[in-house]
Amino acid sequence: MADENNTFTQDELLSMVRQWVPEERVPRRIRVKDTSDFFRVDYDDVVVLEGIPYLVRNNEREGRFGIPDAQKFWVKRAIDLITGKVKILKWSFREQFRSRIGDMVFECVRSPQKEARILEIVRGRPDFMQGESVKDSADNDLRIVDYIRGKTIEEVTLSSGKGHEDFFFNHYPSLLSDFMASIRAIRFLHENAEKHGDIRRDHLIRDKTTGTYRWIDFDYNYRHGASRFGYDLFGLGNTLIFITGRGDVTTHSLFIDKPGIFDKLAEEDLNIVFNNRVANLKKVYPYVPDFLNRILMHFSIGAQVYYEDTRELLEDLGEALERLRGK
Amino acid sequence: MNNGPNNKPHDKHLLIAVDKSEEAKRAVLYVADFIGGFPGFRVTLMSIVQAPEADFFENEKERAEWLERERQDIRHNLETYREILVQSGFPEEKVDIRMCRNDRKSLSDAILSFQCDMSCCTVVVGRQHKSKAEEFLFGSVSSQLIHGAKNCAVWVVE
Numbered sequence: 001m002a003d004e005n006n007t008f009t010q011d012e013l014l015s016m017v018r019q020w021v022p023e024e025r026v027p028r029r030i031r032v033k034d035t036s037d038f039f040r041v042d043y044d045d046v047v048v049l050e051g052i053p054y055l056v057r058n059n060e061r062e063g064r065f066g067i068p069d070a071q072k073f074w075v076k077r078a079i080d081l082i083t084g085k086v087k088i089l090k091w092s093f094r095e096q097f098r099s100r101i102g103d104m105v106f107e108c109v110r111s112p113q114k115e116a117r118i119l120e121i122v123r124g125r126p127d128f129m130q131g132e133s134v135k136d137s138a139d140n141d142l143r144i145v146d147y148i149r150g151k152t153i154e155e156v157t158l159s160s161g162k163g164h165e166d167f168f169f170n171h172y173p174s175l176l177s178d179f180m181a182s183i184r185a186i187r188f189l190h191e192n193a194e195k196h197g198d199i200r201r202d203h204l205i206r207d208k209t210t211g212t213y214r215w216i217d218f219d220y221n222y223r224h225g226a227s228r229f230g231y232d233l234f235g236l237g238n239t240l241i242f243i244t245g246r247g248d249v250t251t252h253s254l255f256i257d258k259p260g261i262f263d264k265l266a267e268e269d270l271n272i273v274f275n276n277r278v279a280n281l282k283k284v285y286p287y288v289p290d291f292l293n294r295i296l297m298h299f300s301i302g303a304q305v306y307y308e309d310t311r312e313l314l315e316d317l318g319e320a321l322e323r324l325r326g327k
Numbered sequence: 328m329n330n331g332p333n334n335k336p337h338d339k340h341l342l343i344a345v346d347k348s349e350e351a352k353r354a355v356l357y358v359a360d361f362i363g364g365f366p367g368f369r370v371t372l373m374s375i376v377q378a379p380e381a382d383f384f385e386n387e388k389e390r391a392e393w394l395e396r397e398r399q400d401i402r403h404n405l406e407t408y409r410e411i412l413v414q415s416g417f418p419e420e421k422v423d424i425r426m427c428r429n430d431r432k433s434l435s436d437a438i439l440s441f442q443c444d445m446s447c448c449t450v451v452v453g454r455q456h457k458s459k460a461e462e463f464l465f466g467s468v469s470s471q472l473i474h475g476a477k478n479c480a481v482w483v484v485e
Contacts, residue, residue: 094385096383101460101464102460103458104458104460104461104464106464106465107379107383109382109383111382111383113381113382114382193431221380221382221383223379223383224465224466225465225466226433226434226435226465226466226467226468226471227433227464227465227466227471228433228466230463230464230465230466231464231465234463234464272459272460272463273460273463273464299463301459303459303463306462306463308466
């Protein structure tokens with residue numbers, strides 16, 4: 001394999017760095033690092049991939065459920081020193097593990113190959129993150145992904161409207177319409193026999209440049225049973241309930257803030273998996289119409305039937321959106 | 328009733344879909360107890376080999392080895408169940424075993440497609456007890472069979 005690291009001199013690299021980084025942030029010396037081990041690549045290092053030098057910045061972080069953000073050492077933000085564009089470099093980090101939700105334990109894998117495969121399938125689509133897979137010096141898949149500037153659907157939801165009622169009548173229909181476009185994007189994946197694998201409200205970002213929501217981070221896969229896409233649909237349902245409630249409505253928050261409503265809740269009103277979240281939002285916000293609430297209830301403990309695919313969910317949401325808009 | 332040119336009655340053909348679970352064993356034992364020894368029935372025992380997606384293996388060799396081990400286990404299982412049915416009174420020539428590879432279709436679709444090809448009048452499966460949440464996330468073959476079956480009966484053995 002050619003030694004790509006010797007392609008650029010110190011002076012050339014420094015001069016490129018100065019184009020994109022404020023003078024006070026320009027390192028005195030550039031260390032060009034081998035790409036095979038992400039633990040040895042630090043802030044201000046340069047890695048060369050497919051002939052392009054990237055100035056490495058911080059590790060990316062991911063937090064959930066109030067747990068402080070965890071650093072993802074294999075995911076680093078970087079600047080393409082030729083174009084100045086910010087990229088995310090995702091080193092190959094394959095791990096197989098058992099995931100647990102409540103009492104359920106299931107096999108999961110983080111697969112760089114899966115993400116590389118999907119990046120190919122969704123190339124050019126505005127509703128998915130864009131990028132390519134290249135080989136690092138140890139011949140592993142390393143993904144170079146465009147950095148998306150924008151807010152997650154969670155941030156958009158929480159910052160829209162003054163209180164739930166204002167949000168619901170003035171912002172929700174348009175947000176729901178956008179989210180339906182994102183469900184159609186997932187339908188495209190499913191039609192291509194791929195799962196997203198980790199559908200969460202912080203994995204859907206509204207691209208500031210295009211205004212379109214893009215799905216990110218599809219390297220997870222789960223071992224499905226009889227329902228191949230059930231876990232993806234569960235993620236879509238959770239996000240739908242989140243945006244409809246303008247945040248998670250938890251039994252705890254109701255117990256503290258609205259005990260009268262808490263007392264009226266039945267077990268059937270709760271999220272089928274996360275039993276501390278309320279799915280029956282009509283009990284909390286009476287102006288949520290039945291035709292919409294019925295869709296949410298497919299994700300509740302009281303559900304008798306479940307959505308088997310995105311088509312059914314989209315059909316119901318399409319009808320609900322029309323009625324919300326008074327058509 | 329006219330049963331064809333020779334007026335010979337056709338056997339009722341049951342398809343028992345099994346895996347390595349205790350529930351599948353219960354389904355086989357139920358059929359053995361219920362109709363073993365009665366004339367006019369034939370049974371096909373079928374299992375589906377469904378490998379996890381390639382992402383769950385380091386490489387294709389590892390996946391091929393997994394599949395081979397699985398095939399051997401399943402074959403052994405099917406032979407055992409065949410023996411149970413024969414001992415219950417089914418004539419040997421009226422108990423077939425089949426193993427199908429399926430990676431694309433859902434398990435229930437694969438079973439129903441086989442049922443259709445073999446013109447089985449009844450599909451028999453064991454019911455795995457799952458919580459509502461588990462059924463929601465990962466589905467239930469028996470529920471899918473009940474909803475998806477056409478022109479056949481489905482026996483779900485508890």
